[in-house]
Amino acid sequence: MKLQRKNRVRALAVGALAVSGALALTACGSDDTSGGGGAGAAKTSNIKCEGKGKLLASGSSAQKNAMDVWVQAYSGACKDTEINYQPTGSGAGVTTFLQGQTAFAGSDSPLKPDEVTKSKQVCKGGQAIDLPMVGGPVAVGYNVPGVDNLVLDAPTLSKIFNSEIKKWNDPAIKKLNPGAKLPDLKIQPFHRSDDSGTTDNFTKYLKAAGGWKHEPAKKWEGEGGQAASGSAGVSSQVKQTSGAISYFELSYATAGKIPTAKLDTGAKAPVDATVDNASKAISEATQVGKGNDLALKLNYTTKAEGAYPITLVTNEIACDKGNKPETLAATKSFLTYISSKDGQSALKELGYAPLPTEIADKVRKTVATLS
Numbered sequence: 001m002k003l004q005r006k007n008r009v010r011a012l013a014v015g016a017l018a019v020s021g022a023l024a025l026t027a028c029g030s031d032d033t034s035g036g037g038g039a040g041a042a043k044t045s046n047i048k049c050e051g052k053g054k055l056l057a058s059g060s061s062a063q064k065n066a067m068d069v070w071v072q073a074y075s076g077a078c079k080d081t082e083i084n085y086q087p088t089g090s091g092a093g094v095t096t097f098l099q100g101q102t103a104f105a106g107s108d109s110p111l112k113p114d115e116v117t118k119s120k121q122v123c124k125g126g127q128a129i130d131l132p133m134v135g136g137p138v139a140v141g142y143n144v145p146g147v148d149n150l151v152l153d154a155p156t157l158s159k160i161f162n163s164e165i166k167k168w169n170d171p172a173i174k175k176l177n178p179g180a181k182l183p184d185l186k187i188q189p190f191h192r193s194d195d196s197g198t199t200d201n202f203t204k205y206l207k208a209a210g211g212w213k214h215e216p217a218k219k220w221e222g223e224g225g226q227a228a229s230g231s232a233g234v235s236s237q238v239k240q241t242s243g244a245i246s247y248f249e250l251s252y253a254t255a256g257k258i259p260t261a262k263l264d265t266g267a268k269a270p271v272d273a274t275v276d277n278a279s280k281a282i283s284e285a286t287q288v289g290k291g292n293d294l295a296l297k298l299n300y301t302t303k304a305e306g307a308y309p310i311t312l313v314t315n316e317i318a319c320d321k322g323n324k325p326e327t328l329a330a331t332k333s334f335l336t337y338i339s340s341k342d343g344q345s346a347l348k349e350l351g352y353a354p355l356p357t358e359i360a361d362k363v364r365k366t367v368a369t370l371s
Contacts, residue, residue, distance in 0.1 A: 046337075046340065046342055047073075047074060047077040047078065047333070047337050047342075048333060048336070048337075049077060049078035049080065049081065049333060050329035050330060050332065050333035051080075051081060051327065051328070051329030051330030051331075051333060052080040052081060052330070053080075053081065053082070053326065053327075053330070054081075054082045054083075054084060055081060055082065055083045055084070055103050055327055055330045055331060055334065056084050056101065056102045056103055056327075057083070057084070057085045057086070057093075057102050057103055057104045057105060057106065058085065058086035058087070058088045058092065058093040058096050058097075058102055058105060058106070059086075059087070059088060059089070059090055059092070059093020059094065059096075059097070059105040059106030059107055059317070060087065060089070060090045060093060060106035060107055060108050060134075060197055060198075060314045061087035061088070061089055061196075061198075061230040061231045061232065062090075062106075062108050062134070062136070062197065062198050062231060062248075062249045062312060062314050063087075063106050063133070063134040063314040063352075064085075064087040064231070064232075065249075065251040065252075065255070065350050065351070065352075066134050066251075066338075066346070066347055066350060066352055067085045067087070067106075069346050069350065070334075070337070070338050070343060070346070071083045071085060073337075073343075073346070074334055074337055074338075078330075078333070081330050081333075081334075083334065085106075087106075087230060087232075088194070089192070089194035089195055089196050089197075089229075089230060090105075090106065090107040090108045090109060090195065090196055090197030090198075090200070090218060091194065091195025091196065091197075091218045091219070092194065092195065093105035093106055093107060093317075094107050094111070094115060094317060097119075097122070097128070097317055098115065098118050098119055098121075098122060098128075099122075100122045103318070103323070103324065103327040103330070103331045104316050104317055104318040104331055104335070105316070105317040106133075106314055106315070106316055106317070107130075107197050107314065107315050107317055108196070108197020108198050108200065108201055108312045108313070108314050108315075109197040109200040109201065109218060109315075110130045110288070110289065110293075110295035110296070110315060111128055111129075111130055111293075111295070111315075111317065115128070116128060116293075119319070122319065122322070123319030123320065123321060123322035123323070124321075124322035125321045125322045126319050126320045126321025126322040126371075127319070127320060127321075128317050128318065128319055128320075129289070129291075129292050129293040129294070129317070129318065129319075129320045129366070130289055130293050130294055130295040130315040130317060131294055131315055131316045131317070131318060131335065131339070131363050131366060131367065132294055132295075132296055132313045132314075132315055132355060132359055132363060133313075133314055133315065133316045133335075133338060133339060133355070133363065134313070134314040134347065134352050134355075135278065135279065135282045135311065135312070135313045135314075135352065135353035135354070135355060136249055136250055136251070136275065136278055136311065136312065136347075136351060136352040136353045137249070137250045137273040137274065137275070137277065137278035137308050137310060137311055137351075137353070138198055138201060138202055138205075138247050138248065138249060138250075138273075138310040138311065138312055139247070139248060139249065139250045139252075139253045139258075139260040139261075139273040139310075140152060140157065140245065140246075140247055140260060140261040140263075140273070140310070141235060141238045141245070141246055141247075141248060141252075141253045141256075141258040141259065141260050141261075142238065142244065142245040142258075142259060142260075142261060143238050143239065143240075143241060143242055143243065143244045143245075143258070143259075144168055144182070144183065144185065144242075144243065145183060145185075145242060146181055146183060147168075147177075147180055147181070147182060147183075147259075148259050149177075149180065149262075150177060150180070150259070150261045150262070151176045151177050151261065151262045151263075151264055151270045152173070152176060152261045152262075152263060152264070153176060153210070153263060153264040153265070154205065154206060154208075154209035154210025154211075154263075155172075155209075155210045155211055156172045156173060156176065156210075157206060157210055158206045158210035158211055158212045158213070159172065160187055160189055160245060161189050161191065161206070161222050161225065162212070162213060162214075162222045162223050162224070163189070163222070163223050163224030163225060165187065166186060166187055167184060167185065167186060167187060168182050168183055168184070168185045168186075168187055168243065169182040169183060169184050169185075176264060185242065185243045186243050187243055187245060188225075188226065188241050188242075188243045188244040188245070189222075189224070189225040189226070189244075189245050189246065190225060190226050190227070190228055190234045190237045190238060190241075190244055190245070190246035191220040191222060191225050191226075191227055191234070191246065191247075192220060192227065192228070192229070192230070192231075192233075192234060193220075193227035193228060193229050193233070194229050194230060195218040195219050196218055196220075197218060197312065197314070198231060198247065198248065198249065198312060199217070199218055199219070199220055199247075200216055200217060200218045201298070201310070201311070201312040202247045202310060203215075203216040203217065203220075203221070203222075204216040204298075204300055205300040205309060205310045208300040208301050209265075209300055209301050209309065228246075231248040231249055231252050232252065234246040234247070234248050235248045235252040235253065235256050235258060236256070238256075238258055239256050239257075239258055247310070249312075249351065249352075250273055250274070250275065250278075250351035250352075251350050251351035251352060253273070253351070254350075254351045260272075260273045261273075263308065263309065263310070265302065265303055265307070265309055266303040267303050267304065267305050267306070267307070268305060269305075271306060271307065271308045271309075272308065273308055273310070274308065275348050275351060275352065275353045276306075276353075277306050277307060277308035278308045278311045278353045279353045279354075279356075280302075280304060280306055280307040280308070281298070281299065281302050281304070281307040281308055281309055281311045282296075282298065282311050282313065282353060282356065283356055284298075284299040284302055284304070284307070285297060285298050285299065285313070291320075292320045292366050292369065293320075294315075294359070294362055294363060294366060295315065296313055296359075298311055298312075298313070311353075316335060316338075318331060318335065318370060319370070320366075320369070320370060320371075321370075321371050322371075323370055323371065328370065328371070331370070332367055332368070332370050335367045335370075336364065336367050336368070339355070339360055339363045339364050339367060340364065341360075344360060
């Protein structure tokens with residue numbers, strides 16, 4: 001039974017890659033509510049169901065594959081609650097939340113000061129806060145015929161994504177891959193067309209470690225390249241386009257069987273994009289949010305052995321006070337579940353990094369105080 005459940009979740013992850021970003025994740029009434037190990041088991045025995053009706057949320061596409069599994073598990077346990085999470089991208093999700101249209105939002109970047117100010121109009125008597133929920137590596141996926149063990153570094157990536165390095169056999173890439181047969185093939189860089197927290201984190205890495213010429217932002221500022229919507233969009237383009245390269249969460253690379261580059265960080269050996277290696281980098285994060293805001297600052301220039309530096313942490317954005325009465329109970333119940341040990345244990349097999357224990361503890365305590 002455990003193997004069957006694990007296969008079901010792997011199928012969910014693969015299916016998530018092909019489904020449009022506009023898919024509504026509604027309650028599916030799963031009958032699999034028993035315990036067991038691994039992501040496929042998605043334990044639900046400890047879920048405390050509160051509230052009824054529809055719970056609307058949107059935002060980060062980075063956490064979509066995790067949300068698929070969480071929504072299935074929660075909806076199977078809580079038949080009276082219908083959860084609809086739209087993976088519209090971090091920027092769109094925060095905008096929709098600030099317009100009062102959703103109960104919470106997913107964002108791969110912490111709220112900006114002006115967004116916190118705007119949130120006070122929606123969060124009556126309070127303000128929006130960041131609740132870290134999903135960690136993981138941003139993989140650099142590529143499609144280069146004959147090359148399955150590629151090494152890149154931040155300066156080279158910066159030039160590739162700013163259209164300064166245009167061929168796969170460029171001397172800078174050759175230097176990092178002395179044994180590879182790099183083809184005389186045009187590089188086809190793809191970036192996100194939507195405002196994206198993944199873009200924000202990726203360009204923060206390029207700026208901090210690679211001399212990126214533009215300011216990091218959710219909106220793509222690099223020169224040239226092609227655009228596609230959402231993590232599903234850019235990863236699909238890489239899979240089907242010879243010479244392509246892009247950035248997206250590891251779960252999309254895993255689901256699409258897309259090779260990912262190792263990063264030369266200055267450590268003794270190039271670092272793979274893995275959950276464990278991302279966790280090593282995330283463990284160096286520091287809390288920069290104040291009070292109940294648990295926003296984290298990541299270290300993009302780590303040279304620690306085995307630490308993968310292009311990471312992101314998806315935050316759920318909610319009001320600390322002033323949540324809508326009709327959705328408050330269900331919001332707290334769902335956020336309590338996904339931040340719980342059961343909810344977090346479902347992540348690793350999908351290519352995400354569970355929150356460090358001390359951060360998860362703070363998140364659960366803060367969720368309990370939402371009002």
